[in-house]
Amino acid sequence: MKANVYHTPVLLGEVIEFLVPGRGKSYIDATVGGGGHTNALLKRGARVLAIDRDQAAIDEVRKELETGNWKLETNESLHLVRGNFADIGKIAIENGFDAVDGVIFDLGVSSHQLETAERGFSFSKGGPLDMRMDQTLPIRAWDIVNNFEERRLNEIFQTFGQEKFSRRIASSICSARQIRPIEKTDELAKIIDDSVPRGVRGNFKKNINTATKVFQAIRIVVNSELLNLEEALPQTVNLLKSHGRLAIISFHSLEDSLVKRFLKGETRLRILTAKPIGPKSSEIETNPRSRSAKLRIAERI
Ligand SMILES: C[S@@+](CC[C@H](N)C(=O)[O-])C[C@H]1O[C@@H](n2cnc3c(N)ncnc32)[C@H](O)[C@@H]1O
Incomplete structure (x- = not known):
């Protein structure tokens, strides 16, 4: 663009x-x-x-x-x-x-929306975990990532991201946020990337990042x-x-x-x-x- x-x-x-x-x-x-x-x-x-x-x-x-x-x-x-x-x-x-x-x-x-880092839609930009299309919505991506139970995260990644490593990713997110809250999109993308097997990390066909599906899932939920x-x-x-x-x-x-x-x-x-x-x-x-x-x-x- x-x-x-x-x-x-x-x-x-x-x-x-x-x-x-x-x-x-x-x-x-x-x-x-x-x-x-x-x-x-x-x-x-x-x-x-x-x-x-x-x-x-x-x-x-x-x-x-x-x-x-x-x-x-x-x-x-x-x-x-x-x-x-x-x-x-x-x-x-x-x-x-x-x-x-x-x-x-x-x-x-x-x-x-995707290119504006502060909107938090893009995993390649270090923006806040937001993803709201309408900035008046009550729930941001941050709330999902830092507050939702592991079981619920797994369900969201599976249902709305069709992510086959949903369980591992949900578990890694919950471990990481015990140390401190996950604040940035690139931080979340790295946690996702590190939690999937080496062979599928970061180099998906057609330049699809490992975090694509999880980001899509969170976005779908934030914006209903x-x-x-x-x-x-x-x-x-x-x-x-x-x-x-x-x-x-x-x-x-x-x-x-x-x-x-x-x-x-x-x-x-x-x-x-x-x-x-x-x-x-x-x-x-x-x-x-x-x-x-x-x-x-x-x-x-
Ligand atoms: C792909 S863009 C549309 C691009 C547009 N056709 C153009 O040519 O520039 C999608 C737009 O839909 C808006 N949108 C998504 N869900 C919406 C909803 N439920 N109600 C109103 N607008 C929505 C987004 O904020 C975004 O601006």
């Missing part, structure tokens, strides 16, 4: 192709981040309700507007709301977006990520007009399975992507973070 880029939107062309934005149409971007998808919708003349739970994302979009980088057709073109997409139904109704042509969820964290998504999806279908489209980009298998199950079981939707769409090799080359993205699209009947 270039230092000045908040986030590079993933699968942008594909999302736009399926959502077919245009003048007179309305969309909800449930995860505005740096606004890549939102701005592409606005540029095509659509009205957008853009939501994010992170104040930094809201500030970033405001900055784009204030500096004139983004042009709005009218003051009504963009509604920017700080909120949790678990409340998407209420937010949409409050803002007059209760019958829309499309909704996009681009799940996971933004590059900005799967619960929020489960709450949001049925509400979202209520908001779609007939032929309105739902586009969801997920970045790990737990999210993608939840989305797939939901789309299959929702009788009001017709699935347009039999298999999820992934990035082209040219996109992965310019934006390696896109490599695990999976886009699923469905249409309201």
Whole structure:
């Protein structure tokens, strides 16, 4: 990521192709981040309700507007709301977006969140153990790492990280924190790395760090990520007009399975992507973070 880029939107062309934005149409971007998808919708003349739970994302979009980088057709073109997409139904109704042509969820964290050491998402940066997407949330990664029982840690690493060395890692964390609290992301990453067998340490295929899965698991719990998504999806279908489209980009298998199950079981939707769409090799080359993205699209009947 270039230092000045908040986030590079993933699968942008594909999302736009399926959502077919245009003048007179309305969309909800449930995860505005740096606004890549939102701005592409606005540029095509659509009205957008853009939501994010992170104040930094809201500030970033405001900055784009204030500096004139983004042009709005009218003051009504963009509604920017700080909120949790678990409340998407209420937010949409409050803002007059209760019958829309499309909704996009681009799940996971933004590059900005990942690259900002103080946010505590990255194991390669010595930041505090935070990981809250919404800085007002009561529980930080620190509380989980330093206070949760060993049994619970093991369960979290297994369930949300699918980490096969979960037991060893949970045990090492509990031993380390008896000496003093674990404060920093890189400290935690080292404890994780030291507790797995030598052969799997730090050099996983595709440059995946040993700590990736455990960090993912903690992040999911801190932000209630799967619960929020489960709450949001049925509400979202209520908001779609007939032929309105739902586009969801997920970045790990737990999210993608939840989305797939939901789309299959929702009788009001017709699935347009039999298999999820992934990035082209040219996109992965310019934006390696896109490599695990999976886009699923469905249409309201
Ligand atoms: C991958 S980024 C989105 C990037 C965006 N599409 C772009 O082009 O810049 C994901 C964003 O979703 C936000 N987010 C995650 N869970 C959320 C939730 N439950 N409610 C609202 N926003 C959420 C994160 O704060 C983050 O900014």
